[in-house]
Amino acid sequence: MIRLYDSSVGQVVDLVPRDEGRLAVYLCGPTVYDLPHLGHGRHALVWDVARRWWTFSGYDVRFVSNITDLDDKIIERADHDHATEGEIAATYEAAWWSALDALGVVRPDATPHATAYVREMIELIEQLLASGVAYSIDDGIYFDTAAVPDYGRLAGQPLESLRAGARVEVVADKRSPLDFALWKAATFGQPSWAAPFGPGRPGWHTECVVMSLALLGEDFDLHCGGLDLRFPHHENERAQAVALGRPFARHWAHHGWVMAGEEKMSKSLGNYTSLTDLLASHDPRAYRLLVLRSHYRQPIEVSAATLADAERALARLDGLARRFALPTLAGPTAWARAESTAWSPEGEELRAEVAAALDEDLDTPRALAALFEAVGRAHALADAEDDRAEALAEAVGALLAALGLSLRAGAAEVDQESARLVAARDAARTTRNWAAADHYRDELVARGWVVEDGSGGTRLHRA
RNA sequence: GGCGGCGUGGCCGAGUGGUUAGGCAGGGGCCUGCAAAGCCCCGUACUCCGGUUCGAAUCCGGACGCCGCCUCCA
Incomplete structure (x- = not known):
């Protein structure tokens, strides 16, 4: 049984899938208007680890993650770079996948693009209008947040208090500062689509509702993303589905920030390091190890010092692989399942220990502690010429591979x-x-x- | 103003009411021609103040500090 912290209820709960043995997961993907930064790297790694682990544990995981290729930021960037929106999106989507490939992240089963779902979004907006939970004003169609009784559930506070603290700039005629744009009326020179309620383009919060429901169906198991999406993005997605009486995500999970010193790293603060830069100067596995070493809901610091630390720890793991000539197992396409692996008694004990940690809210640090301890034990057994050493080392390698961390047993090419x-x-x-x-x-x-x-x-x- | 999170040994970073986290760095030893790798041993930490308890880093109350969300953001 997987247990996971569900942001919508604020505690660790049993993750009971809609369909036994299967998991339908939606991860909010990037808006492709710039190079990915370290935060995106963590985003990809955390959920790649989760997905791999659940697959390893025997679940049939369907993993969908979108690409937002339609957004104000892309329009701005296109203006700035004298390019088309399509060119900007294509350029940075390519950079995105190239970074994720370098990190050893498995590609999603489906990668819907917002521009491919505009028709479905228009249909959804029509339904919302017909239900009376959306209204039209000069600059577009807005969602009436007051129409959803438990609006604020993901934010963890009621609508009134959210409203009281709202920092949103006031748009004339909006009924509440919290109401959000479903459709932005066409502006000259910007991309627009024809719609029954006038030409324009969809607001950000609509795409994920449409695409997740289209590809995973109602009542899918898990919707995840960065903590910054919890409110308002995820709240607003949920509001749209709930307003139409459509069961949405059963569970919500959010991962923590990458910190730059004492501050959250973010685009708006400008204090970010691009993932592309990091990958050029460090072993990508070091970042994965860094991510694994802290709990996914805690903030992590990614710096030259913490990466160097991780690289030294990695050397210890590679040392094990060298001594026992372990095969390289992970990689983006290598999937492993626990039942297809032969476990020695020691290996099985380790597997169970790792599973206990990971099944309880993805406690990767605890799992890693068990694995590192086993590294020492395998060496000690081998020193004592105990023949259980090899199987234990193999178990370590297999379990690290299950988390996407591949070990290097030897020198590649000796000139x-x-x-x-x-x-x-x-x-x-x-x-x-x-x-x-x-x-x-x-x-x-x-x-x-x-x-x-x-x-x-x-x-x-x-x- | 509302809501939430965090404060652990030199650093990173888990955690359960009493028993070893783990990694990195450092010290000592073993092994080695010397190293490297590896093994063994070592620091007895938990913001502060109260309280509950036979016993609290772990529960309760308070104080202080830090971070975040309530606008785009992984």
């Missing part, structure tokens, strides 16, 4: 000159010519290798 130095060093060591041996080692280190002596002589791997 000819390095191979020559290795042979020379081994020869020198055989004749106990330590000065020569050390010289060759220095040469190898200078070529970027980490040199280790094993039973078979000099072994190399990349730092």
